[in-house]
Amino acid sequence: MTSASELRSGKTHRDENFPVASWIIHPRHRELILAFYNFVRTADDIADHAMLDAPTKLSFLDLLEAELLGRGETQAEAVILRKALAARGMPPRHALDLLTAFRMDVTxxxxxxxxxxxxxxxxxxxxxxxxxxxxxxxxxxxxxxxxxxxxxxxxxxxxxxxxxxxxxxxxxxxxxxxxxxxxxxxxxxxxxxxxxxxxxxxxxxxxxxxxxxxxxxxxxxxxxxxxxxxxxxxxxxxxxxxxxxxxxxxxxxxxxxxxxxxxxxxxxxxxxxxxxxxxxxxxxxxxxxxxx
Missing domain, CATH: 1.10.600.10 (Farnesyl Diphosphate Synthase)
Structure with missing residues (x-):
């Protein structure tokens, strides 16, 4: 298995306890917000995955980080967010911070x-x-x-x-x-x-x-x-x-x-x-x- 997408739980932005990219937010922001959400949801699902051991979880999180930073094109959620952020001239710092939390969840x-x-x-x-x-x-x-x-x-x-x-x-x-x-x-x-x-x-x-x-x-x-x-x-x-x-x-x-x-x-x-x-x-x- 090489794709983090295959480890998704099936949970989407509609299942959260709070609105994500709701109709209230201006449409011009929704694509970027959903790209951020999908990246974060994927990483969260990896950290919580019941069938993966800790080293495997950490390796997937490292892979997501590497591709978010431009080192690879195999993880769709990371690549899509990287391009969406670049289009807006925004750095990936907030997504990187969240990866720190997911590593904490593992360890x-x-x-x-x-x-x-x-x-x-x-x-x-x-x-x-x-x-x-x-x-x-x-x-x-x-x-x-x-x-x-x-x-x-x-x-x-x-x-x-x-x-x-x-x-x-x-x-x-x-x-x-x-x-x-x-x-x-x-x-x-x-x-x-x-x-x-x-x-x-x-x-x-x-x-x-x-x-x-x-x-x-x-x-x-x-x-x-x-x-x-x-x-x-x-x-x-x-x-x-x-x-x-x-x-x-x-x-x-x-x-x-x-x-x-x-x-x-x-x-x-x-x-x-x-x-x-x-x-x-x-x-x-x-x-x-x-x-x-």
């Missing part, structure tokens, strides 16, 4: 504390927001709020999927010190229902993540692009609703994902609020900053 199965989790998010989530901001020509002064929102989305996902990640991949993103503080054990993640101690840990982490998501809330007002501002407001709304569920529910035994009708209502509400804010309220709050 690192446990996290000691919150800071280690945030360090992981620096490579697994924050580059996605930074990429979107770069695509739209936004200032790097928007990065701190974007980083907070993206990390919060990632941690929401860690909490939602904590049981599945443990059972399928023996991967635990819950900080070890948070588990120890309440007397919870890692192997409890394999149960069908959280113990009182594990539930206390999970809901405590959700409450902490709620604070982090709050740090990302200014982002929609900081970006200048009208459509991107709307997209960010929708994503923030999804994240806020999910963390609210995680603060009171057990992800091992209860639903902690939005239903289609909840997605719809959250989207409509967020769009209406952001349109009203941009029409009648203040404008973007960010100031131009040198691009990094």
């Amino acid at each position: 690192k199965l446990r996290y000691e504390d919150w800071d280690e989790v945030i360090h992981y998010c620096r490579y697994s989530a924050m580059p996605v927001g930074r990429f979107m901001l770069d695509v739209h020509g936004e200032s790097t002064s928007t990065w701190p709020a974007s980083d907070a929102l993206c990390a919060g989305l990632q941690i929401n996902n860690h909490l939602q999927d904590c049981g599945k990640d443990y059972r399928n991949l023996n991967r635990v993103y819950l900080p070890r010190d948070a588990l120890d503080a309440v007397g919870a054990k890692v192997d409890e993640l394999g149960l069908l229902k959280s113990s009182p101690a594990l539930l206390q840990c999970l809901q405590g982490l959700a409450a902490r993540n709620d604070v982090l998501l709050g740090e990302g809330r200014p982002l929609a007002g900081e970006v200048k692009d009208f459509r991107l501002g709307l997209e960010v407001s929708v994503i923030q709304s999804f994240a806020d609703r999910i963390v609210k569920m995680l603060k009171v529910r057990d992800p091992l035994s209860e639903r902690v994902h939005l239903k289609p009708i909840e997605f719809l209502f959250a989207s409509v509400g967020a769009l209406g609020s952001e349109i009203a804010r941009r029409t009648f309220g203040r404008g973007p709050v960010s100031k131009p900053a040198p691009r990094a």
Whole structure:
């Protein structure tokens, strides 16, 4: 097997917990965003592949990186993204950062504390927001709020999927010190229902993540692009609703994902609020900053 495409899980941008290249985004950006998504999805699926050993996963990730940087033409997702970025005069730095996260997924199965989790998010989530901001020509002064929102989305996902990640991949993103503080054990993640101690840990982490998501809330007002501002407001709304569920529910035994009708209502509400804010309220709050 020589093609990373053959290792795809079948998951597409329509299966994510947040919109990817939705109709809100201007059509001129969608081809590039989907090229970025397909590259990232391929690498993610390789890192999570149940039938590959660690050396094979790492070799495929290295191959994707090499071809993203122009050394080869055999991996379609890497070649397509490389050409799409070149057409826009954009470097591949955000995709390269994400490859760092996927290598961590292969080699690192446990996290000691919150800071280690945030360090992981620096490579697994924050580059996605930074990429979107770069695509739209936004200032790097928007990065701190974007980083907070993206990390919060990632941690929401860690909490939602904590049981599945443990059972399928023996991967635990819950900080070890948070588990120890309440007397919870890692192997409890394999149960069908959280113990009182594990539930206390999970809901405590959700409450902490709620604070982090709050740090990302200014982002929609900081970006200048009208459509991107709307997209960010929708994503923030999804994240806020999910963390609210995680603060009171057990992800091992209860639903902690939005239903289609909840997605719809959250989207409509967020769009209406952001349109009203941009029409009648203040404008973007960010100031131009040198691009990094």
